[in-house]
Amino acid sequence: MSKVENSEFENVYWIEISGKKYLATKNLAPGISVYGERLVKDNGVEYRLWDPFRSKLAGAINKGLKNMPIKPGTTVLYLGASTGTTVSHVSDIIDTSGLVFGVEVSARVARELMDKVVKYRKNVIPIIEDARHPNKYAQFIFKKTDVLYSDIAQPDATEITLNNGFKFLKKGGYLILIVKARSIDPVLPTSDIIKREAKKLEDAGLKVIEIINLNPYDKEHGFIVALF
Numbered sequence: 070m071s072k073v074e075n076s077e078f079e080n081v082y083w084i085e086i087s088g089k090k091y092l093a094t095k096n097l098a099p100g101i102s103v104y105g106e107r108l109v110k111d112n113g114v115e116y117r118l119w120d121p122f123r124s125k126l127a128g129a130i131n132k133g134l135k136n137m138p139i140k141p142g143t144t145v146l147y148l149g150a151s152t153g154t155t156v157s158h159v160s161d162i163i164d165t166s167g168l169v170f171g172v173e174v175s176a177r178v179a180r181e182l183m184d185k186v187v188k189y190r191k192n193v194i195p196i197i198e199d200a201r202h203p204n205k206y207a208q209f210i211f212k213k214t215d216v217l218y219s220d221i222a223q224p225d226a227t228e229i230t231l232n233n234g235f236k237f238l239k240k241g242g243y244l245i246l247i248v249k250a251r252s253i254d255p256v257l258p259t260s261d262i263i264k265r266e267a268k269k270l271e272d273a274g275l276k277v278i279e280i281i282n283l284n285p286y287d288k289e290h291g292f293i294v295a296l297f
């Protein structure tokens with residue numbers, strides 16, 4: 070037996086199964102599980118459980134995220150789409166009126182994104198390119214986006230993300246930057262690295278509105294939300 074409840078965010082749910090609550094989204098591609106997540110039916114609607122240990126956005130929500138700019142109808146530029154674990158939940162949330170451009174540099178990884186996500190979801194546009202060279206894919210991003218979500222685990226991830234932001238993000242849009250501390254510095258405390266990357270965003274003229282340490286879901290990772 071399961072019980073579905075709305076969360077405080079549109080198209081994001083809590084499902085209680087055997088006394089335990091799990092985050093979930095409504096499956097835009099019924100019958101398809103992207104990364105082995107459990108599918109749950111309730112009142113004729115299929116939901117996908119959303120694993121906070123596999124998706125940093127779910128980890129941030131589980132840790133009490135207050136600012137969630139991804140909603141039905143949102144246009145998202147997603148850097149580091151990988152095999153589509155988080156992209157697929159973003160696709161569920163934005164629904165058919167939204168759009169997610171998923172940039173992924175590795176063709177091997179992107180193949181899985183195509184097979185498991187793009188094939189079944191019309192609101193995901195794959196871009197197999199390096200986020201360091203936004204000019205190479207500018208032609209595909211035919212409108213300014215509401216949100217830029219970046220999870221590329223690079224030493225210069227903040228700079229790459231800002232370059233994409235200045236090119237593709239709407240004024241007043243939101244930037245979500247995942248900071249992987251150990252990609253940036255091998256020894257500095259995670260909290261110092263997160264603060265330093267947040268300051269880079271402020272120095273570039275953005276307003277940082279929320280910072281979450283993703284521990285225990287992702288150790289040594291920060292989740293920063295900023296207004297563009």
Ligand SMILES: C[S@@+](CC[C@H](N)C(=O)[O-])C[C@H]1O[C@@H](n2cnc3c(N)ncnc32)[C@H](O)[C@@H]1O
Pocket residue numbers: 123124125148149150151152153154155156172173174175178198199200201220221222223
């Ligand atoms: C930590 S994984 C992303 C996981 C994904 N965001 C999720 O939650 O499902 C980082 C991904 O970024 C990709 N990546 C790294 N550098 C990149 C770049 N310069 N441009 C585009 N993708 C990049 C990697 O190939 C990898 O798939």
